[in-house]
Every structure is written in C-alpha cells, then in structure tokens.
Amino acid sequence: MRTSQYLLSTLKETPASAEVISHQLMLRAGLVRNLASGLYTWLPTGLRVLKKVENIVREEMQRAGANEILMPMVQPSDLWEESGRWDDYGPELLRLHDRHQRPFVLGPTHEEVITKLVANELSSYKQLPLSLFQIQTKFRDEIRPRFGVMRGREFLMKDAYSFHLAHECLEKTYQSMFDAYCRIFDRLGLDYRPVLADTGSIGGDASHEFHVLADSGEDDIAFSDASDFAANIEKAEAIAPAGERAQPKHELAKVAAPNVKTIDELASYLNVDINTTVKTLLVCGVENEQGDTPVVALILRGDHQLNEIKAEHLPQVASPLTFATDEQIRATANCNAGSIGPVGLNCEIIVDRSAAHLSDFICGANEDDVHFTGANWQRDSSKFSVADIRNVVEGDPSPCGQGNIVIKRGIEVGHIFQLGTKYAQAMNCAVLNEGGKNQTLTMGCYGIGVSRIVAAAIEQNHDKYGIKWPKAIAPFQAAIVPMNMAKSARVKETAELLYKQLNEAGIEVLFDDRKERPGVMFADHELMGTPLLLIIGERNLDAQQIELKNRITGEKSLIAIDQVMSLFN
C-alpha cells in the first residue's frame, strides 16, 4: 500500500473527548472515528488490526473444533420471550419494530438464536457434541459507553456455543476452549490472566474470565502472591479469620455521636481504629407470601466493602441488590441510616465472617446519633447468620490456602461459561438419547471481545511516541520510509524496488511516498506502531545498504539491500 492511496488520518493533537491512552492513540493514529456515543467507524488502519485479531481468534476456534456460522443481528422478540430474557435483560436490550409493527431486538448475544437453531437441526445424540461460533457485531445499549471501543455500544464479538448430552462432555469442551483462549492471547502477544469468575444469575459450575492486565481496566482481580490463584473480586472468597473470637471484656455502653454519618467520621470522632467498628446496611429481602418485601441487615467490619454479587446470591436477599429506602430504614431501625446496629434490630441479620469475628466492637444503637461500644455477638445480639459478603482486600489470606491477596486491574477480553440447561430447557432443545428418550442438551458459551482486544493491546503496548503493536496484530509488517525521494533518483529507485519485492512476497508493507520531510514520516509511523521501518537514504546507498529501525526495541541497524527480503522469512 502506498500512502498516496491510503487514508492515513493521523492527528497531532489529542481530541479532548478521549480519556484513556488507547482511545487517544486510536484516534491520533487514525484507527477509529466516533460517530455517536459508543459507536465507531473503523478506518483502514484500525480495520487491519481488527481483522488480524479476528483471524487469530477464528483459527484457534477452528482448531478447537468449532464451526463458523453467521447469525442475524436483528432477532425476533418472541425468542426472547421464550427464554424469559425479554423481561430480564433490561434496557441494555435495544428493542425495535419493523414496518408491520412486529417487535425485534438488536442482538446483544445469541443464546436464543443458536439454541433455536440447534433445537431444529439436531435430533440425535450421535450428532453431539457440537460447537458453533460466529464473529459478529453486537449491540448493547450500555448505561455509560466509555473509553472508545473499550466499552462501546456496538462492538465486534466472537461468541461460541457448545452442545452436549452430558455434563462431563461439556467439561471436556470447556477445557479445550480454555486452552484455545490461552493460545489466542499468547499469539496476540498480550499479558493476560485467566481468572475465576462469578457464574451470575444463570448458575452453572464454572466460569472463567480472561483479563488483560492494565491500570485502566474496569475490573479488580484478586491474585495470590504465592500461587496461580486468580479470581475476579466479585468471586474471590474472603475466608474467615483464624482462631476463636475473643471473649467479651467490656459492657455494652451507649455513646453519643451527633451528626456522624459515615463510618470514617465515626472512627475519627471516637478516635478508634475503623476495624473495631461494624456498619449495618439494610437491603431489600425476597418477597414473602403476603407480597411484602422484608428488610435484611448486612453487617460488615467498618473497613470492609460489601460485595454486591455475593450478597445477591444469598437466598434471603432480593436480586438485583436494592438498598432500603429511608422510610424502610426508619420503620425497621427507628433511626437514620447512620445509626443502625445489630443490637435489638428486628429483622433478619447476616454478618460477614470478619465482622462476626469481632468482640467489643462499636456499632449503631438504632437511635439517632447514638452508638454502642463494647458490643458483642451472642451476648448482645444472638439472632444472626454468618456469610461471606465482603470484597477481599490486599493482604487477606488467599482462599487457595497459599499466600496473600494482591489486587490488580484488568480488562475483561474473554469469558467462558458452563451454561447448563437453562436455555436448552426454555427453548426445548433436546435430542433422542441412546435409550430413544428425549434429553435436554447441556450448553457452554464462550465469548471474546474482538474490538476490545484492539484497545486492550494498546493499553499494554505504547510509549510516548505512539502504539507499539505486537507483531501478530500490527496493521503493517513494515514501512518503507524514503528520505527525500523527490530529490534523489537512487532513493526512489531503491524504494520502488523494495516495495515491489515485498509486495510480491506477500509482505504487508506501507510505502510512504508522500513528499514530506523525514521527521513527519517518522512521527506518523511511530504513532501507528509499524514494527519495522525500512529507511532509505542517500547516506547508505553507496554501500548498497538501508537502515532498519525496530519500533519495539528502538534499535537501529544497517542491512544490505539484497538482504532485506530475508528479514521476512
């Protein structure tokens, strides 16, 4: 490709709307352009990268035995009613009508369509297991699209689905998908980690997310500093503190704490360590037979944070997690939100393991502006249950039993999931088994955010000059950068010759044939992250040499012109 025929579209200045480095560089290097919130046009350079990622994903999916298909982006709503997600999915699902006022959705994912397809196509256990995948545009009407293509509303996703008669078979495919994902991210040249993930409301036995490590990531990942353990913080178990709870030493006593609203204010007002306090959160419980929603109290040590996912999983707590209103708080605890405590509280009480290990703690007294000191479980409050409902924090013992927790940020680029029979059951997806009986299929699903990978790769591979693409996904393998080609026939001749040879050899090369000063060319190619620059100048032509510059290492070297092709073998 010659730059004279190419839409280069590089920018010197960073558009003000771009917050994270990958978004800034994607705009400056001419990879994408914004159309509306969360919607992006892929320019030639960006599309080249996107296609390379796509192809690596495709190759490894095929190697794992999956068949590529392509499903429609527009899906009839009755499929979603059949699966139950028409009501469950919420406003992220974009709903629309055709000219006959028939309702449709823009597909945010394709479990419904594929389950329907397989239900129609398969009739015998002999056809199993079967894995299908597609690489396709998804639409999710995100609350807050941000960070460019990292969290767009329309994005490119690889979604794969596997179908099985038995759970053991699903586990086998799940493992082979896990391995395929590792091969994909290895080939992409990314620093990534598979981490244990929450299985969500769908249930199932296992789920892993694949995270690219980067400070700009939106997820917290908990690692062990002494083993391979890694889990999304939503999932990481906070284990109970070791040893017995200490015996009470103090009597329960009231202390006034006027105008103290938060736990931090309380700790500094009473001049105590925050981890000797507990905080009490009132949330909505599950609706009872009378149609009322009771209030449930969740109790945490003052320095800990509620893990909403864990809380939602409790059978007593309504999902999605909803905090009690001021009226409900007043009716339950007879005080404002800042003074609730477990002593004498008349509702279901669930105490985090760490909070349950405290003795002589400080808590609200269920009376405005009053707290208790010297509170103790059993003695002062005995009707409660204990559960893991907090986020792990740095330094916690790892749930794997080895080492302590370290927390890093990650960008979720892949998620694999043992679905079980949820969709197959809802959509009547079954085959005849060996015994000639109808048997509902068990499913797995496996997603990769193809467009998000492009942004994640930049987050991990850049410097002050621009992008430093991993070789496997660079838009071009090399660029020919001639010095003053307009003035030097020799330079032009050499550049054209190399361009011809490289093209014929199938090397993706960008020939910078603009009449620009060298500095402009260098700046553009470094911004775009071309891994190898072939710099042709009068300076080295007498010796029949050109200069090489490696974008990743910054190394410069000379090479004989007739040796250039050997670089690409």
Added chain:
RNA sequence: CGGUGAUUAGCGCAGCUUGGUAGCGCACUUGGUUUGGGUCCAAGGGGUCGCAAGUUCGAAUCUUGCAUCACCGACCA
C-alpha cells in the same frame, strides 16, 4: 439513571463578564524555502457560533427550553 461540565472551522482552543454579524494554533490549498526527527516565509479557502424560542434597533455574548457529548457516581450506614 443521578451529579458535574462542555458544545464557536476537520482537530485543539480564545472571544461571552461589559450585546455592535467572529479570532488564534494545527490541519488544508497555492507559491517559494527546507530536507535523516513534526522547517520557515507569504498569500488563500473554510464557520447557519449545537437547535429552538424570547429580550433588543442589533445576540456567539443576556433569558428559557431542548438536544448532543464527556467525566464522576450508582456503597449510604
């Protein structure tokens, strides 16, 4: 969805307080100059000042409404 801020040329911004029909840098065009790291000089082209209504002789500027975009938050005990 709540909060905050923004919207003036392709991009980055000034002008608004104190109304008088728009300006700077980059980019673009032309000519010259320069040529191994974003040269320099000159001359140009390009804007319904987000949209709508109002106040006024007159609105980018004041008022009201709307739209769009971005950021923060969605943990309050």
